[in-house]
Amino acid sequence: MIALVDCNNFYVSCQRVFEPRLNGQPVVVLSNNDGCLIARSDEAKALGFKMGEPYHLARPALQQHGVRVFSSNYALYGDMSRRVLRVLGDWVPEVDVYSIDEAFLNLDGTQFLRRGQSLSQYGSDIRAAVLQHVGIPTCVGVAPTKTLAKLANRLTNRRTGHNVVTLETDAQRQAALAATPIEQVWGIGRRYGKKLLEMGLVTAADLTAMPEGWVRRHLGGVVGVRLWQELHGQPCLDFDPAALEDEERPARRHSVAHTRSFGRPQRDPAVLGEAVASFVARAAEKLRRHGLSAQVLTVLLGTDRQAPQPHTFTAVATLPAATHDTGELTRAALERLRRLLRPGTAYHRAGVMLSGLEPMGQTQLGLFTQTPEQLQRSQQLMTRLDALNQRFGQSTVRYAAAGLQEQKWEGRHNFRSPAYTTDWQNLWQVCA
């Protein structure tokens, strides 16, 4: 059996741990640059605030209802997420992290259950442990496959206190499938959801009732069949919901990107250069963390999205050989940026995307690329750089191109809470 543990309104819950008086109050968290609503407490949802709603449009209503507004605080959320995962890891050795606030637990083998303990009791115990140890409320779905665990989790109901749903018997599974709209099945993106609805399939049960051959023909071939099997309770280890989803979350990484909107429009080539260089550094770090090198680098500049003629300008550089060296990537990025910039134009966002990814060390030595010695030196330098930045904080050691001064392009975050758990200067306070 597999359990999916999903943190309730995770970002809001993180804020509430350190400010308990927010319990029961409407709270929202904004995206980077305070652009739009990315997390809402149940109370804020009940007031009608929508996911992704632009903040500047929602502001009057938020003020009218006295909703507490926070800028996103990823230092805090990341640390709280690590703590949740650590607690889960104490229960079950196999924890499969799905996102910052969701993880699958492999419950196979009954050794985790005490004698006479039911699966749903076990799920409640895990839930209680996370709540006590970290302070984050969760919902738990337990079922034979990941897809069904996800589906079970959707059927939990916080208002009625049904925080754990288990699908053990066939009857439970059938009832759950019948209660789930087709477009809300994990992996059925908007595109397939619409298609299946047009074909008259309304619930997940309607899909499982179709023969396998039909699914193969109409639902993306073998990937669709895997989904169908998972819904039938047969685990498919290599089922990858992202292969069907037409939204983000690429199955295997095809690219690594770092894009940001600026706090205010930027014209100064020097400031833009610093921004791009620091985006390269972040993207390259991500690249190295995944053991990858990139062959293609794309620099992106965007002008006002709200303007009648929004424009995105991109310049692509193909590198002589795949690399993960921040220095090399920065040189290429700045060279492209110089060609891309139009004097006097105000840019609202910029970004760097690394693609043409391949595993590190597969690079062919070419006539015009680095010698083995140079490659080794660059590897060592990058390893040191990552270790220092991991230990002493992001961007402690950085390329001078990324700027030494206050970063003018830094975004807006007017309502950011302190990094309560990761910064000595920001520790939360208790009164004595």
Add this chain to the structure above:
Amino acid sequence: MTSITPFSVAVDWAGFTLPLFACPVPAGFPSPADDFPDAPLNLYELLFAHPASTFLARVSGDSMVGVGIRSGDIVAVDRSLQAGEGSIVVALIEDEQTLKCLRYRNGRPWLDAANERYAPIAVAEGGLHLWGVVTHVIHSFQGAKPKTSPAVRKPVARRP
């Protein structure tokens, strides 16, 4: 990105160690044991017996000076521990966190200060909400709030 985080408490402290030598070093004669220092002591292990559930907090206020917790100190608070008679706890009073000592009188919980200027607080029936149990206090004699992080602090030059 402007703020430089000294180190993430959750992760990076694990690698922050201090060497401890097995025996005091006698002046003048090198001890052969010094070539084999014991495994370095890790302060993180002492403060974070339960890393997932332990949080550091800055104390403000003087109600707990009697047990050696002063304003500006840092306390380690463990959410996984069961509080009992005499535990120093972070409790919620009207949804505000406060640091007090948990006492039971006639079976009823009270939150006592460790400072005679503060009266004990009676907890209403079923109204005891604990955030966590205080396990350690870190008191600095260099002033309560260091301006720079300990990791990057430069030694202060002394006047002759």
